[in-house]
Amino acid sequence: MESAAGNPNYIMVPSAGAPAAVEPQSQLPLAVTSTRNCKRNLFSFPRRPTLRVTSEFDSESAIFFHKISCKLLDSLAKFKFSFNHSGKGDISEPQIGFVSKHLSLHYDLEDHNALVKTSLDVGPRLQLTAAHDVKAQQGEVTMLANFAHPGYSLQLSTPVPSVGLPKATLRFPLGEVSLQEKEEEEVKSLLSVSGILKGQFLSGVCSAQYKDEEVKLRYCYKDDEMSFLPILSLPSNAPSFAFKRRFGPSDKLSYWYNCDSNYWSAVYKRTYGKDFKFKAGYDSEVRLGWASLWVGDEGGKAKTAPMQMKVQFMLQVPQDDIKSSILMFRIKKRWDF
Numbered sequence: 001m002e003s004a005a006g007n008p009n010y011i012m013v014p015s016a017g018a019p020a021a022v023e024p025q026s027q028l029p030l031a032v033t034s035t036r037n038c039k040r041n042l043f044s045f046p047r048r049p050t051l052r053v054t055s056e057f058d059s060e061s062a063i064f065f066h067k068i069s070c071k072l073l074d075s076l077a078k079f080k081f082s083f084n085h086s087g088k089g090d091i092s093e094p095q096i097g098f099v100s101k102h103l104s105l106h107y108d109l110e111d112h113n114a115l116v117k118t119s120l121d122v123g124p125r126l127q128l129t130a131a132h133d134v135k136a137q138q139g140e141v142t143m144l145a146n147f148a149h150p151g152y153s154l155q156l157s158t159p160v161p162s163v164g165l166p167k168a169t170l171r172f173p174l175g176e177v178s179l180q181e182k183e184e185e186e187v188k189s190l191l192s193v194s195g196i197l198k199g200q201f202l203s204g205v206c207s208a209q210y211k212d213e214e215v216k217l218r219y220c221y222k223d224d225e226m227s228f229l230p231i232l233s234l235p236s237n238a239p240s241f242a243f244k245r246r247f248g249p250s251d252k253l254s255y256w257y258n259c260d261s262n263y264w265s266a267v268y269k270r271t272y273g274k275d276f277k278f279k280a281g282y283d284s285e286v287r288l289g290w291a292s293l294w295v296g297d298e299g300g301k302a303k304t305a306p307m308q309m310k311v312q313f314m315l316q317v318p319q320d321d322i323k324s325s326i327l328m329f330r331i332k333k334r335w336d337f
Contacts, residue, residue, distance in 0.1 A: 066084075141160055174197055
C-alpha cells in the first residue's frame with residue numbers, strides 16, 4: 001500500500017491527535033464544485049455592449065455628423081443612431097437603424113419613413129433579397145442563382161409593384177449580359193440589352209462594353225512600374241487614354257487625356273507609410289488645381305488610423321481666380337466606451 005508521505009494529494013499533519021491526512025480543496029467532490037460555480041453564475045451580469053461614437057466634420061458644409069452604434073445579442077445584430085447638426089445647434093436627419101445578417105431596418109425620424117431590407121439563403125446556391133420603402137410603397141425583389149460551375153450565375157430582379165418583365169443578368173467568367181424591359185414614348189415596351197466582354201490580349205486585358213447604344217472598347221496593360229489604358233467610344237469615335245507611372249514604392253503619377261475634347265488631368269501621389277498620403281493634381285476641364293494631405297488611410301476606417309482619427313486637408317486653386325483659393329478640411333474621430 002502507498003504511504004501518505006509518497007502521495008502528493010495528501011498533506012501530513014504533525015499533531016498525533018489529528019487525522020493522518022486531509023484532502024486538499026481541489027479534490028472536493030464534483031457536486032460541491034459545481035454548486036459553487038452555479039452560485040457564482042447566479043450573481044454574474046451580462047457584459048455591457050461596447051458603445052462606439054463616431055463624429056465627422058466637413059468645413060465645406062460646416063455640418064457635424066454623429067453616429068452612435070453598439071452590437072447586441074453577442075454581436076448578432078447592431079443598433080445605430082445618427083444625426084447631423086450645424087454650428088448653431090440645429091439637429092437634422094435623425095435616423096435609427098437595426099442591422100443583422102438577414103434583416104436591416106432604417107427609420108427616418110423626420111420623414112417618419114422606414115426602409116426594410118432582408119436576405120434569405122433558400123439553398124446552397126440560391127439567395128433571395130428584398131427591399132421595401134414603407135412611405136413610397138415601393139421596393140425590389142432579387143433572386144441570385146449560382147450555377148454548379150464556378151463563375152456562372154443568373155440574377156433576376158423586379159420592382160414592386162411590378163411594371164413589366166424582370167431584369168435578367170447572366171454572369172460568366174468572360175463578362176456578363178443583361179436584358180431589361182424599358183418604356184419609351186413611341187413604343188410601349190422595348191427590350192434593352194447591355195453587357196461587357198473581356199479577355200486576355202497580347203500582354204493585357206481587352207474589354208468591350210455595350211450600353212445605351214454605345215460601345216466602349218478598352219485595353220489595359222499593367223506591370224510593376226507602368227499601366228496604360230486606351231479607350232475608344234463608338235459610334236462617336238471619341239478616343240481617350242490613361243497612363244500611370246510608378247517611380248518607386250511610394251510615388252505614382254496618373255495622367256488622363258481625352259483626344260476628342262482636349263481635356264486632360266494629372267494626379268501625383270506620394271505615401272509616407274500607411275497612415276500619411278499627399279496628393280496633388282490639375283483638371284483642365286474645370287481649370288482647377290488642388291492638393292490634399294491625408295492622415296489615416298484614405299479608404300479605410302477611423303478605427304485603423306492613429307488615435308482612431310482621420311484628417312484631410314485640401315487646397316483648391318482656380319486657374320482663373322487664384323485669389324478665391326479655398327482651404328478645406330475634414331475630420332473623423334471615433335471613441336469606444
